[in-house]
Amino acid sequence: MTTVTQLGKAALALPEVEEGTHFGMVAFSVRGRGFVSVTKDGRVQLRPPQEETDAALAAHPAGEPLVRTGAPIGFRVPLADIDGKDLNALVRAAWFSRAPKRLAAAQAAAGSxxxxxxxxxxxxxxxxxxxxxxxxxxxxxxxxxxxxxxxxxxxxxxxxxxxxxxxxxxxxxxxxxxxxx
Known part of the structure; x- marks a missing residue:
């Protein structure tokens, strides 16, 4: 079972991430752009690219698409239903999809x-x-x-x-x- 604390460590390990709240939820953003949050009922909401979202939906039956105004924008899953390794990968993918291009490119080069x-x-x-x-x-x-x-x-x-x-x-x-x- 993954915890909010573990989620926070994964998110805050990435460059320029700030922790805050968004509509009463614990939320993490990079330069003001949200990429992961946790609902009050313990569901983690991530905003990875569509191909990562599709893979996450296939791998996690308890997950569901995150939709805004009829368009898919990410993935939602109970935090208790996702292991730390999968969560770390999704947090990283969500960060890369929301970070400014230059920051993401610098991080990708550092991670090579x-x-x-x-x-x-x-x-x-x-x-x-x-x-x-x-x-x-x-x-x-x-x-x-x-x-x-x-x-x-x-x-x-x-x-x-x-x-x-x-x-x-x-x-x-x-x-x-x-x-x-």
Whole structure:
């Protein structure tokens, strides 16, 4: 079961996202353009591109199209009926569809292969870090242990592997010293 907190972590890990409310719902926007919200009855509303919406509808029988003035604009599903991995992918797709083109292009370039993050942190942690714009160990060192653990997909093992890789380079997480690791 996915929670609103997990949804928030996924959304806020993306560039220039702001949390607010929209008609009394928890909502997330990028430069003023809403891309995901949660209704009071616990349904997550996402605005991914149409092809992502169609795939989500096929994959989640409890989901339904989100329609405004007769036109499909997204996907709605009970938050409890979607797992974290699927939700993260849909949040990211919705962000890309609503973000300004230059910001989306910069994020896509940052998320492309490259950087020096160790493979041992795992794919979810790698995706979470890239989603937050962290591509290199030097960028990892600018964050605290708590900040990294707050990213959905980054767990204690990933932080340990990152700390070890930083130590090998004479670096440490913000707030740690290289000798403490």
């Amino acid at each position: 292969p490259g950087g020096d993050l160790p493979a041992g942190i795992g794919r979810p942690a790698t995706q979470a870090l890239r989603g937050a714009g962290v591509m290199t160990l030097e960028q990892v060192a600018q964050h605290s242990r708590a900040e990294l653990l707050a990213l959905h997909g980054v767990g204690p093992k990933a932080v340990r592997v990152l700390s070890e890789a930083l130590e090998q380079r004479g670096l440490a997480l913000r707030g740690d010293s290289p000798m403490d690791s």
